[in-house]
Amino acid sequence: MKEYYLGLDLGGTKILAGLADAQGNIITRSRKETEAELGEDKIIENMIETIEEVLNKAGVSKEQVRTLGIGSPGPLDAKKGIIIENSNLPWKNVQLVKKMETALGINTLLKNDANAAALGEKWFGAGKKVDNMVYLTISTGIGGGAIINKELFSGVNDNACEIGHTVIDPDGPLCGCGNHGCLESFSSGTSIGKRAREAAAAGKSKKMLDLADNIIEDIDAVICAQAAYQGDQIAIDIFEKAGYYLGIGLGNVVNIFNTEMIILGGGVMKASDLFLDQALKTMKDIALPGPLEIVTVKEAELGSDIGLMGAIAVAMEDRLIKNE
Numbered sequence: 552m553k554e555y556y557l558g559l560d561l562g563g564t565k566i567l568a569g570l571a572d573a574q575g576n577i578i579t580r581s582r583k584e585t586e587a588e589l590g591e592d593k594i595i596e597n598m599i600e601t602i603e604e605v606l607n608k609a610g611v612s613k614e615q616v617r618t619l620g621i622g623s624p625g626p627l628d629a630k631k632g633i634i635i636e637n638s639n640l641p642w643k644n645v646q647l648v649k650k651m652e653t654a655l656g657i658n659t660l661l662k663n664d665a666n667a668a669a670l671g672e673k674w675f676g677a678g679k680k681v682d683n684m685v686y687l688t689i690s691t692g693i694g695g696g697a698i699i700n701k702e703l704f705s706g707v708n709d710n711a712c713e714i715g716h717t718v719i720d721p722d723g724p725l726c727g728c729g730n731h732g733c734l735e736s737f738s739s740g741t742s743i744g745k746r747a748r749e750a751a752a753a754g755k756s757k758k759m760l761d762l763a764d765n766i767i768e769d770i771d772a773v774i775c776a777q778a779a780y781q782g783d784q785i786a787i788d789i790f791e792k793a794g795y796y797l798g799i800g801l802g803n804v805v806n807i808f809n810t811e812m813i814i815l816g817g818g819v820m821k822a823s824d825l826f827l828d829q830a831l832k833t834m835k836d837i838a839l840p841g842p843l844e845i846v847t848v849k850e851a852e853l854g855s856d857i858g859l860m861g862a863i864a865v866a867m868e869d870r871l872i873k874n875e
């Protein structure tokens with residue numbers, strides 16, 4: 552009997568599911584609204600329906616599916632299969648794995664989305680040829696995942712690689728986690744947007760105000776990037792500064808992990824030409840010669856598929872390691 556793997560990428564607004572063959576090629580995929588506002592039971596119902604749709608489209612039965620991998624925003628307990636809570640989803644201590652296994656009868660594994668994305672890039676993306684890599688997603692927040700000797704390094708209770716919450720400057724801005732000066736408070740899309748609004752409110756950037764039709768609240772990282780591409784010096788400086796602090800974070804990653812590769816993904820990377828050179832320069836200043844010598848920094852390759860391919864990699868991780 553042919554065997555298959557399922558991946559499900561759970562987001563605050565949409566659910567993506569895909570069915571893959573034993574080589575990790577996606578055969579069918581489906582998408583549904585999360586409908587987070589309708590509550591926990593409805594979200595789970597939507598997840599189950601998305602998976603059933605994917606299987607129906609492919610004409611594959613549940614019995615032919617080896618494992619379902621789920622990538623979800625956290626914090627969560629991957630070993631217990633529990634989502635602890637999430638700011639975009641209305642749930643607390645949800646036994647997600649148990650509920651999915653009961654409903655579908657398919658062995659299910661859960662990982663946080665940044666860890667899943669790291670696995671996706673390792674097995675299907677930019678990290679295919681290396682055994683040791685760190686993945687960083689730079690989007691609304693900054694998350695990470697480390698692959699050490701081909702395996703995801705999760706930490707004892709699943710909290711490893713919170714690189715976004717490593718402190719870069721204790722006198723820096725307040726972070727959502729309560730600390731001051733976390734990497735996330737300098738270089739995430741959210742923090743870039745915040746800096747941009749502050750600059751516009753202080754009358755420093757007419758360009759950003761124009762692009763936002765004079766509504767300061769509408770200024771975000773995307774508008775800041777547009778202004779920078781149109782030559783607005785303040786916007787350019789905001790990205791360069793974000794790049795500088797990202798470079799400190801990357802230098803720390805190089806010194807701590809000594810991996811062959813660091814892969815950068817997430818929405819903010821769409822504007823990478825505005826900050827990456829600065830980030831790499833700072834990284835090289837901070838990193839020690841030994842680990843710096845062997846590390847390569849690459850952009851993620853999976854693009855908008857990273858969530859889904861990450862979830863499939865979660866489902867296939869054991870098989871992929873054995874097959875190598």
Ligand SMILES: [Zn+2]
Pocket residue numbers: 715716717726727728729730733735
């Ligand atoms: Zn923080």
